[in-house]
Amino acid sequence: MLFFNHFGRYLLMLKGMFTKPENWRMYWKELMHQCVEIGIGSLGIVVIISVFMGAVSAVQTSYQLVSPLIPLTTIAQIVRDTVILEFAPTVVCIVLAGVVGSKIASELGNMRVSEQIDALEIMGINTKSYLIMPKIMACLITIPLLVILSMGLGIYGGRLAGVATKILSADTYDQGLLLNFVPYNVFFALVKAYTFAFIISTIPSYYGYYVKGGALEIGRSSTKSVVVSCVMILFADYILAALLLGK
Amino acid sequence: MIEFKNLKKAFGDKIVLDDVSHVMETGKANLIIGQSGSGKTVLQKCLVGLFEPDEGEIIYDGVSFTDMNIEQRKELRQQIGMLFQGSALFDSMTVEQNIMFPLDMFTSQGFSDKLTRVNEVLKRVNLEGVNKKYPAELSGGMKKRVGIARAIVLNPKYLFCDEPNSGLDPQTSMVIDKLILDITREFNMTTVINTHDMNSVMEMGENIIYLFDGKKEWSGNRKDIIFSKNERLNKFIFASEFLQDAKDMRMLEATGKIANDRNMDDMLK
Numbered sequence: 001m002l003f004f005n006h007f008g009r010y011l012l013m014l015k016g017m018f019t020k021p022e023n024w025r026m027y028w029k030e031l032m033h034q035c036v037e038i039g040i041g042s043l044g045i046v047v048i049i050s051v052f053m054g055a056v057s058a059v060q061t062s063y064q065l066v067s068p069l070i071p072l073t074t075i076a077q078i079v080r081d082t083v084i085l086e087f088a089p090t091v092v093c094i095v096l097a098g099v100v101g102s103k104i105a106s107e108l109g110n111m112r113v114s115e116q117i118d119a120l121e122i123m124g125i126n127t128k129s130y131l132i133m134p135k136i137m138a139c140l141i142t143i144p145l146l147v148i149l150s151m152g153l154g155i156y157g158g159r160l161a162g163v164a165t166k167i168l169s170a171d172t173y174d175q176g177l178l179l180n181f182v183p184y185n186v187f188f189a190l191v192k193a194y195t196f197a198f199i200i201s202t203i204p205s206y207y208g209y210y211v212k213g214g215a216l217e218i219g220r221s222s223t224k225s226v227v228v229s230c231v232m233i234l235f236a237d238y239i240l241a242a243l244l245l246g247k
Numbered sequence: 248m249i250e251f252k253n254l255k256k257a258f259g260d261k262i263v264l265d266d267v268s269h270v271m272e273t274g275k276a277n278l279i280i281g282q283s284g285s286g287k288t289v290l291q292k293c294l295v296g297l298f299e300p301d302e303g304e305i306i307y308d309g310v311s312f313t314d315m316n317i318e319q320r321k322e323l324r325q326q327i328g329m330l331f332q333g334s335a336l337f338d339s340m341t342v343e344q345n346i347m348f349p350l351d352m353f354t355s356q357g358f359s360d361k362l363t364r365v366n367e368v369l370k371r372v373n374l375e376g377v378n379k380k381y382p383a384e385l386s387g388g389m390k391k392r393v394g395i396a397r398a399i400v401l402n403p404k405y406l407f408c409d410e411p412n413s414g415l416d417p418q419t420s421m422v423i424d425k426l427i428l429d430i431t432r433e434f435n436m437t438t439v440i441n442t443h444d445m446n447s448v449m450e451m452g453e454n455i456i457y458l459f460d461g462k463k464e465w466s467g468n469r470k471d472i473i474f475s476k477n478e479r480l481n482k483f484i485f486a487s488e489f490l491q492d493a494k495d496m497r498m499l500e501a502t503g504k505i506a507n508d509r510n511m512d513d514m515l516k
Contacts, residue, residue: 022321023352110338119335122295122407123349124324 010206016128017136031134038100038135039142043149045099046092050150053087054079054157062167072168076158076176081185083154089189090237092150093196096143097229101204104135105225108208109218117209132209136201143197144190151189188244195240196233203229248273249294249405249437254303256289263289264300265461274435276428276451278442281458282483287441288409290458294439295327295407296320307405325353328398330427332410334390336382336397342369343378346397353401368396372426388419392426399430405437406430412444420444424451445484448472457483473497 207225452469
């Protein structure tokens with residue numbers, strides 16, 4: 001019953017966002033601000049995670065390929081496909097659910113508790129539209145871009161680790177990257193990125209916007225929003241894989 | 248003028264407002280007073296539309312607020328200014344950006360015109376030269392004044408103040424009260440103040456409604472309070488011995504006698 005209560009309010013929150021903005025220029029300004037906060041603000045962690053993810057993936061793949069019959073280019077192929085299909089969209093988005101999700105939930109929660117949302121309502125501003133919509137749009141713009149960046153950096157991280165540990169040469173790695181490349185995998189990763197971006201922005205917005213109480217509740221709702229977002233990302237990951245990759 | 252008739256509001260089984268009616272007059276400081284949990288904040292939130300009353304009607308200058316659709320309410324809200332208990336300033340914005348925000352949102356003025364207006368209202372609340380400071384760098388009294396500046400920047404017809412003196416020392420409280428009263432008269436606004444502060448009640452109470460347990464228990468002005476026979480009101484307003492003495496002194500000055508259950512010896516102890 002509680003689930004349906006939350007889900008109903010979540011849908012009503014989303015519906016409430018679609019009204020004509022009071023001032024397009026202010027909404028645009030807020031969107032740009034959120035793009036910087038979410039996109040540029042998460043750049044550092046995405047770069048670090050991606051490079052190490054690719055590097056570890058290359059080293060561990062070579063460790064498991066014990067047969068001399070398997071060519072070394074396979075390592076590059078495996079790194080490329082795992083990074084594109086899973087690591088870049090899913091792992092990066094789970095990390096972003098923590099970084100961006102907790103920021104969104106605590107920012108909105110603090111605004112709710114300190115009556116800043118009420119102050120905006122009194123001014124005649126649709127707070128769902130002004131506060132939540134730019135965050136969702138910013139996530140939908142920046143997170144797929146971060147995922148694309150992560151794909152590139154992950155693959156490059158694998159190359160760096162492969163060369164540094166003398167598992168394979170840079171030329172062999174590059175050669176492997178071009179073998180049996182399936183462009184559909186990139187499309188699939190982007191579908192996941194958009195879906196996860198929507199989850200990362202809307203669930204924390206819901207928990208932050210409707211928080212009641214004080215500082216303790218802000219912390220609780222922030223944690224809860226991250227946990228629920230992560231679970232929903234994993235659930236959506238499975239559903240998308242079954243729908244788009246299932247035979 | 249804001250009139251509300253037979254307002255009822257309940258949260259679950261708990262009735263918070265029960266058949267409350269009153270008229271808030273233009274150009275006056277209209278006070279809502281009452282103990283904690285008596286329904287003051289809920290009444291004020293119903294009046295500005297943050298809560299929807301279960302029954303009853305709210306009328307702003309002859310136009311029913313209750314019957315308005317969302318767009319009509321949005322338009323009306325641009326004529327409403329509100330000072331919140333914790334000031335509700337936007338943390339990430341400077342004082343100047345906070346006050347300029349309603350102008351950015353609802354006017355097409357250029358930056359220099361908006362800045363001129365911001366400086367005008369800052370001067371009006373005696374807070375010049377703090378444009379570039381952030382709310383975290385201001386004292387409680389300064390935050391309240393910035394809140395008032397933001398509330399009046401669009402020249403509203405209605406001003407709502409929720410506990411304007413909470414957390415302030417008595418002297419600063421009086422400065423804020425005087426400022427609200429002056430602004431109310433200067434711009435002929437309908438000001439509705441929700442307060443616990445008895446100094447405020449006695450200094451600026453031109454039209455007071457006293458709520459007890461969600462019901463309207465008494466209404467009048469600050470002079471009426473002195474002579475009121477309402478026991479609940481007397482207990483609430485003159486809660487301490489000191490305030491009771493002050494009341495008796497006022498009564499003595501005005502009528503030559505004091506309340507029946509008190510005597511002069513008690514007073515002079």
